[in-house]
Amino acid sequence: MALLEFNEVSYIYPNGLKAISNLSLKIDRGEFVFLIGHTGAGKTTLLKLIHREIVPTEGTIFFDNVDISTIPWSQVPYYRRKIGVVFQDLKLLNYKTAFENVAYALEITCLPPKKVIWRVPRLLKNVGLWEKRNFFPDELSGGEQQRLAIARAIANDPLVLLADEPTGNLDWDTAEKIMEIFLEINRRGTTVIMSTHNLELVRKYKKRTIKLSRGYLIDDYIP
Amino acid sequence: MALLEFNEVSYIYPNGLKAISNLSLKIDRGEFVFLIGHTGAGKTTLLKLIHREIVPTEGTIFFDNVDISTIPWSQVPYYRRKIGVVFQDLKLLNYKTAFENVAYALEITCLPPKKVIWRVPRLLKNVGLWEKRNFFPDELSGGEQQRLAIARAIANDPLVLLADEPTGNLDWDTAEKIMEIFLEINRRGTTVIMSTHNLELVRKYKKRTIKLSRGYLIDDYIP
Amino acid sequence: MDLNLDKLRAGTYYILKELKSNISGNLGMALISTLTITLAMIIIGLFMISYANFKRIEAKLSSYVKVHVYLSDKLSQEEIDKLIDKIKEHPEVIDVTFIPKDKVFKRVFEGLDIKLKRKLVYNPMPNLLEVSISSSERIEDVVNYISKLKGVEDIEYWQKYFKALRKIIDALKKAFSLVTFLILVASVFIISNTIRLTILARHREIRIMQLIGAAHWFIKTPLVLEGMLISTVGSLLAILLLNLIYIRIYKWFSNTATLLSLLSPSGLYKLWITLLLGSVVIGAIGSYLSLENSLRELERKEGT
């Protein structure tokens, strides 16, 4: 069975805009998927649906054979922990330092402090932010903030990683380094779904690519 | 005389980090300049200095032969109006719709309401957001938000346009459209300084390119 | 010139528009802070009403003040008349009435309400002067003055038996004034703090406006107006509620305590106007100061 299964999913925002139209899709455990499409195509909306930030207006989404719309409110946080997310707008906690932002993702699982202190430095070093560990998000450059969001997203060794435009503020070299990190955790079993506008990355890494246009799935191929 | 002149400018952030080191630079009226460099190189800091969001720790910046550090606090807003900025983190006003965000940039100059109502639609259509005019920023996709920030930045026909990574969330086609807009206002006399990680754009448009690395100006060439 | 007038008109229009969008964009906060201000205003209002009525009751009680001067039997009518004139010379004395000893006797026992069926062989009572004075506070003065006059055998005054009570009332009055003052100060701070909180919560927006190039007055004016509007609406609500409460209390008082008339509800309009103006001023000052604070803090960050 697929890890993630969309069955004729549509989503209409409260203001009436139909962002996802009749979308069916299967993603297996351990896949690496690029999500592309013009701006406003519905990439972020699709990721929000998987993360259960929103629930489908029509259709169903199965995660590990569970219809995620049926997860009760109190269980949603536990579902979300299985999924690491790099939000397009980063969503860093402004009152916490870089270190604390990453640590927070571990703390919510009540991981013992020792393990947190052991794991966070590795994560920050991975994205090249160890020297900036005591900086607050608004003291970081745009690219540094993005890397911090990435470190946080992968902190929990999630089952699925949703990365929404994770290289938008990164130069090519840094973007490649980040891609290496994603490929590495993908090799270790994490399913990665990454939205991007950087077609060069898509071309270079040759992974399954899903293309959206105005909410419709118009292409799904492995180069 | 150059429009903008940096004389051995250094900037140290309050936390002690030296983001700009001993930078001298001249930019003439009507130039189009790409600002490149790895993440954390100091591009945003350089733009902040021009915009007088921060003032140099050492050295002086002349704008139109005026040392901008000496502009009194009460006059700073009027100075800033000469400069349109696309902030890297967009800085949209969340409680205003797309229309109102653009209109606000005109309203602060006390432009008569009629002219505002006449000009805003043109700006929104320019960036392809006219249908989304009544959406609030958090109802827009990442790319749409970025285009909104661009519309706002050029609303006032600024003397200088500072665009900090304005295409980071845009697909190639949309990025090219935005570049066309920038080139158009540049032709009409606006000096444009645009930081970017998208080297393909830099390669394609063949404009003066300034490269920063760890706060130092390491390259300044016209291809 | 024509252009400047246009700008002024446009600026005014934009500021009002901004005010509207500020409030609708932060409706939850606006409502909560309005409610808080209503409550603080109710507290102030209750105190001011209480104070006004307290003063009134106090004045009423004072108007009952009379001093009884018992005269020596040796005085002739002429001497008594002279004495009355002398007493009248004291500035606090309003009126002096002569009461002959027969009436005094009757009064004492009637006053005590003891049915006295038996007759006395002779009247043990002296002649009496009843002296009305203008205020209970200066009574000791008057008593002192009179007691030094010739022919005065003894002085009695109502208050004497209630010196304790009088002291209680005086002490209460002072404590009450103090408490009123403290509560007034506290409420004013609560109101300006509430407005401060709503402005603190908008730091980000204010910073963005500054960066886009909005002039200080363009940023400040709508926010100050908002602070004023919030506190005006808050105090209007408070005045409405207070009026309803007061009318109830007033009615219920006039039923149970006929002797004690409160200020009539319609007589409070001056108080309401004071409250309203006060709150507008507090709102303006509170928001202006916290804005100055915010803007200056942002300025500091700028390194200028």
Next chain:
Amino acid sequence: MDLNLDKLRAGTYYILKELKSNISGNLGMALISTLTITLAMIIIGLFMISYANFKRIEAKLSSYVKVHVYLSDKLSQEEIDKLIDKIKEHPEVIDVTFIPKDKVFKRVFEGLDIKLKRKLVYNPMPNLLEVSISSSERIEDVVNYISKLKGVEDIEYWQKYFKALRKIIDALKKAFSLVTFLILVASVFIISNTIRLTILARHREIRIMQLIGAAHWFIKTPLVLEGMLISTVGSLLAILLLNLIYIRIYKWFSNTATLLSLLSPSGLYKLWITLLLGSVVIGAIGSYLSLENSLRELERKEGT
């Protein structure tokens, strides 16, 4: 099991850490809201102190309540004793003292403080029973009861002459209770509103925590604790200030009005404890409710 205990310990640690970082991250807001709560608590405290002292003064005044029962001359000593026993049967009656007519005569004139140098041929006064009753409020009851007994010629009571005053005091008492209640409610709302404002201002952060997968309790607990801490610190400050103020008032009262003893400052510790506990509870409830609100609103947005 061992693992769960570890988790519990870690969770507790993180929540306290979060509490600390919340406060240091929002220091301005925390300070302003603490101050607001201090002020509201001062208002509550002033009222509770006033109320306690008012009650005390009231009780003191009531303790002076004595009813004078004038007896028919026809009663024998035996009949008088019987009458006394009957009066004592009334639950409100504390004590009955017999005063023979000679003493009554003396008292009436002494009580009125008229120097009576002349002698009376015979005593016109009746015998008297002085009845102490427990509360001035039930006096009419007692008087009614006694007046129906045989051998009672007349009843006189202090209050009678001050029925107006009594009514004023009663009315004041009720008005005071009402005002105290209103102010209490208002202050409680002010406190919980203030905490609401600080939580509203953190909407964005709360949303992010939810999206990262923080459990509801993990988000809520530090914020509820913060609300409790803010209102605890606020009320501790208030208690400190109130104590200082009260000691002043107390000292100054004991100088000026010796007859009127206020509650001693050390006797207020119960009040302080009540205030403290009250504020902790209000802080907890206020922040809990507004968090529930916020979380539910965000849930609604999620479309679930």
